[in-house]
Amino acid sequence: MSYRILLVDDEPDILEILGYNLKKEGYEVFMAEDGLQAIVQAKKHKPHLIVMDVMMPNMDGIEACIKIRETPELSKTIITFLSARSEDYSQISGLNAGADDYLTKPVRPRVLLSKVKSLLRRLEDISTEKPQVFKDITIDPNKYKVLKGGVEIKFAKKEFKLLQLLFSNIGKVFTRDEIMNTIWGTDVFVGDRTIDVHIRKLREKLGNNVIETIKGVGYRLSE
Amino acid sequence: MSYRILLVDDEPDILEILGYNLKKEGYEVFMAEDGLQAIVQAKKHKPHLIVMDVMMPNMDGIEACIKIRETPELSKTIITFLSARSEDYSQISGLNAGADDYLTKPVRPRVLLSKVKSLLRRLEDISTEKPQVFKDITIDPNKYKVLKGGVEIKFAKKEFKLLQLLFSNIGKVFTRDEIMNTIWGTDVFVGDRTIDVHIRKLREKLGNNVIETIKGVGYRLSE
DNA sequence: TTAATGATTTAACACAACCTTAACATTTTC
């Protein structure tokens, strides 16, 4: 599979030049001309890497970056800013906004390529949350994917998180409190039955012999 | 409970960027700008993890690390160094000083986060209760699991607690009072036969040669 | 924007496991 890269800049010339070079290297390239488009494209294509200008009409790069960072499914996306050499300010606030790196304009295609390469290598290192296997079930946190007997089963966000928690320590009993704190956080109040309902959903999809109830204690993957 | 992290670096910008990212992930972050401050902050907040630059004014990271390691109450604290890429020397001597890991500067927030996560996971593993073994019986508090001859036997909550108590000190006689206080607490009143009934359940499941009655005193695991 | 779809939470009730008790039996101690 090739990596997906989203280029964001308000100058079509730059998009074209950089895009051409990235495509030539085998990357899948998407483009956007402002922050708003960037967000739409990001959600649509789930790029591994976003290279984004800071100064843009409609919505600047910083703001777009913050919005993107708020999207859970894009949390692993690497964001790199392009900024004019002198705008040191933007570098700092860009990093504050959750960017991983920045490049100074004007960008040499050759420089961009080597940067892109090293950033994507980093992604490989980080996405080291290895797929977990239990019985005939495989859960891959990176791809947000669950296979049972080789067949993909779809899970909603909360369901997936819950499943991920149970898989994070196979066999361990997770108390309702632990589950609560992990999935909902400490300052959210949801009723007691909510957890059961989610457990039920998981059982519905995975079968009844996977998640075991320990009454008065919690739940675990049953070996 | 969230983890506490102490960041130590003499560059406020770095503190700010890394601190921001760690806080965003839900960690409690403290900061210090040199080794002396680091020691003060460490003693004050008992962080789970310290991320510390090597080169600093007043007292460098190596020395601070040694001092911290000498403090008994901080013995479990994980210490990670930050060092410029080329300073191989400091990496070696840092690890000699009792550091657990190191990162090379410049540090990408994303890299730090994944590192922090994996280091703290190490902490969790240490703190988990280890399975106890007696005769052909294994009890694993974490998984809430009891094996006899390799076969799992299920226990209800109170039963499990009682068994856990007996296993907590194999061979020791536990008086009815001790059992009462441990399983039911001091402000709950249950009849005298209740304990017997629970002991009976355990014997039913584990066989009669495991739990011994010392009449007038209590119960124990019999060798 | 609104509509429509899907995800999440709530509420009400059903159900089963668990715990405790009480009554009586058995064993141990003196």
Add this chain to the structure above:
DNA sequence: GAAAATGTTAAGGTTGTGTTAAATCATTAA
């Protein structure tokens, strides 16, 4: 052999979980 301590059994009562449907909330598409 009587008293004291513990063992046994089965019957409620209690509690925690399962289930369902409907209500709310969030997201996507139109």
